[in-house]
Amino acid sequence: MSAVPLARAATRSAAPRLLVDPEAVAANTRVLAARVTPGAPGAPGGTALMAVVKADGFGLGAATVARAALAHGATSLGVTTVAEGLALRAEGIDVPVLSWLNGVDADFAGALAAGLDLAVPSTEHLGAITRAASPGRPARVHLHLDTGLARDGAEPSGWATLCRAARTAERAGLVQVVGVMGHLALADEPGHPANAVGRTRFAWGVQVARACGLRPALRHLAATAATLTDPQSHHTLVRVGAGLVGIDPSGTTALRPAVTLSAPVVQVRRVRAGTPVGYGHTWTAARATTLALLPVGYADGLPRAASGRASVLLRGQRRPVVGRVSMDQVVLDLGDDAVALGDTATVLGPGDAGEPTPAEWATWSGTLPHEVLTGFGPRPDRVVATTVLRSVR
Numbered sequence: 001m002s003a004v005p006l007a008r009a010a011t012r013s014a015a016p017r018l019l020v021d022p023e024a025v026a027a028n029t030r031v032l033a034a035r036v037t038p039g040a041p042g043a044p045g046g047t048a049l050m051a052v053v054k055a056d057g058f059g060l061g062a063a064t065v066a067r068a069a070l071a072h073g074a075t076s077l078g079v080t081t082v083a084e085g086l087a088l089r090a091e092g093i094d095v096p097v098l099s100w101l102n103g104v105d106a107d108f109a110g111a112l113a114a115g116l117d118l119a120v121p122s123t124e125h126l127g128a129i130t131r132a133a134s135p136g137r138p139a140r141v142h143l144h145l146d147t148g149l150a151r152d153g154a155e156p157s158g159w160a161t162l163c164r165a166a167r168t169a170e171r172a173g174l175v176q177v178v179g180v181m182g183h184l185a186l187a188d189e190p191g192h193p194a195n196a197v198g199r200t201r202f203a204w205g206v207q208v209a210r211a212c213g214l215r216p217a218l219r220h221l222a223a224t225a226a227t228l229t230d231p232q233s234h235h236t237l238v239r240v241g242a243g244l245v246g247i248d249p250s251g252t253t254a255l256r257p258a259v260t261l262s263a264p265v266v267q268v269r270r271v272r273a274g275t276p277v278g279y280g281h282t283w284t285a286a287r288a289t290t291l292a293l294l295p296v297g298y299a300d301g302l303p304r305a306a307s308g309r310a311s312v313l314l315r316g317q318r319r320p321v322v323g324r325v326s327m328d329q330v331v332l333d334l335g336d337d338a339v340a341l342g343d344t345a346t347v348l349g350p351g352d353a354g355e356p357t358p359a360e361w362a363t364w365s366g367t368l369p370h371e372v373l374t375g376f377g378p379r380p381d382r383v384v385a386t387t388v389l390r391s392v393r
């Protein structure tokens, strides 16, 4: 059997198109799931997989990424805000969903009505959540310990206080502490000593929680990089986001980018030697050449910082992007090669045909593939690939 991605919907030919490939998400999920000891969430000895679909599934569509991951090994979902969690519920997704980044004035009542799990980074948040809960319908919470980023999560100095307050609320029937979570700052550098510090702090945090009488079955520290490289960090649950969409921050594992951005040629011109191109005239044709215009720019997610370095695939070859990346358009230098209006350039994709990957765009612009994917603007047509399974008998 082989899978052939097809566009589900007819698209406007003049618009850039973002083709999201759930088969790639499925394959990546299987790779990630194979790195952990299988187990039901919270089961002794097993590690479950949470699919992190924050920021609209890293720009590819939260529900699309979630469904593909859940069908191939993930058993729960993670998001930042309550609003993101409610959006998944509105899509009819009814697996456990954890929301971990909210203000104290977030819609916790709505979150609890929708059955979302909530992370608790402070006693203030705990207070707000218990006020939204009612006895007999406790909020499912994950206490969040800062294990080394000084970012989200409770400071270690306040951890015991938070655990005691959570235990009190649990006895009152207002919360159920189902989890303890941490996060690693340098998991993409597997040997870095900060990872051992983070793991030790996390183990201490779990111990303190237990000493307070809490019994958190879901203990989670690892994201994609640690899932791939650091089994000691796995505990009973790992939270993977980037890996699902084909980003491996650890540089150890072949994952498949789950998106292809393409754009049609909308203008072609022949120019004389000495013709400057684009804002700032940063590039000038050294000889007579053919230029092709694509209607895709930094508003669509192409980093402007890649100007002067980027290239895209058109008619089977890499073509340099010349001059600056504008908000809405880029110019390609074709030399003396033929090109026709309506030819499609592959701007970014899994790399199968030689097109640049999100990682390559990230290198050109001094950023991460995460930022490239989450930077896609509203303008491209978003299309979800469907697959046609063909027998190869």
Ligand SMILES: *Cc1c(COP(=O)(O)O)cnc(C)c1O
Pocket: 052, 054, 100, 183, 222, 223, 224, 225, 239, 240, 241, 242, 243, 249
């Ligand atoms: C984004 C995020 C994750 C997922 O990280 P990846 O590296 O994308 O797998 C996990 N946990 C927290 C707290 C996050 O913010």
